[in-house]
Amino acid sequence: MQRQQTDQDLITEVLMGNAASYSELVKRHQRFVFTLAVRFAKNREDAEEIAQDCFIKAYRALGTFKQTSKFSTWLYTITYTTAMSFLRKKRIETQSIHGEENELQLEGHKSDLSGNLAESRSTNKYLDEAIATLQPDDVMIVTLFYKGEQSLEEIAQVLNMPANTVKIRLHRARAKLKERLEFLLKDEVKELLWN
Amino acid sequence: MELNDEELTRLLKDMELEEPSMSFTRNVMEQIKLEKAPISLKTRVDNRIIYGISAIFATFIVGVFIYAIVNTSFTHQLPEVKIDLSGAVNKALTPGFLVAFLFIDVIIALIYFDSILRRKRARTL
Secondary structure (H helix, E strand, O other), X not given: OOOOOOHHHHHXXXXXXXXXXXXXXXXXXXXXXXXXXXXXXXXXXXXXXXXXXXXHXXXXXXXXXXXXXXXXXXXXXXXXXXXXXXXXXXXXXXXXXXXXXXXXXXXXXXXXXXXXXXXXXXHHHHHHHHHHOOOHHHHHHHHHHHOOOOOHHHHHHHHOOOXXXXXXXXXXXXXXXXXXXXXXHOOHHHHHHOO | OOOOHHHHHHHHHHOOOOOOXXXXXXXXXXXXXXXXXXXXXXXOOOHHHHHHHHHHHHHHHHHHHHXXXXXXXXXXXXXXXXXXXXXXXXXXXXXXXXXXXXXXXXXXXXXXXXXXXXXXXXXXX
16 A cells, blocks of 8 residues: 655655646645635635645745745745735735724624525534634634644744734634624524534 | 534534635646746755764764873873952852842743643643
8 A cells, every 4th residue: 555645755756856746735735725815815716816826836935945844834824925915915805904894894794694594504604704704814823723733833933923922812713703603693503513 | 592612613623624626736737837846955965975974073083082192191280270269259149149049040930830831721722
């Protein structure tokens, strides 16, 4: 039985001139990078552009990857900087910039949601809605911590902030998510959770 | 109804990742074909070469050391040098200094203990 190649093995192959090995790296990480991009861009077209850009930037800089951290951590750093520059370029309204406007949008959305509750009972949809109300950095922290298998120190490296700050922001983001989810799901919470 | 911490954690861990379009990998690889192949900045050096050079240096240093010992005459007597630091030490070791020294030690120990606890809590989060 053949051993599955590690990210490091694939990087070595790419650096030795086998560009095709990079496609395996793309396949392994594309879903997570794309998820992060969607959370930032809020639409799939832009997210796809951001995600592709990340992989191309990572390929260009692969020779500078020092291997002192995981490839995923390094890739997520690129994703974060790419997504942030994209947001700046496109001037997408984020909560951190236009908090009040988003609050208004959210209020509108909440009433829509109560109407749609019966037809769309996916927990993920509500979770996405709740996550969308967080600031971009907090979205990154929550997603990396719970889905990206990144430690607080690794997330701190990605976001270029102290691990303690990451920890505090994670706690605050959790509290905010909890509050939003309770509001969105109301009495549906338990039913959805245990279905 | 309230959502407890465990349920929230479970929800977050179970959240689904988004799936990009089917042509995503192909699109990336097509663009990569237009890029220059990346080159590792680290020069590849065989470990045996490193060990070889280290061994030569170690042998040379040990050789010089042995040669120096063999050719040293131990009959010479070293000149007596007396340095009296008792006055300076007594001046420095005041009760105030000792209290300050112990206080700083306690602070350092508490900071270290705190960092250990923080790391433990971070792991259990």
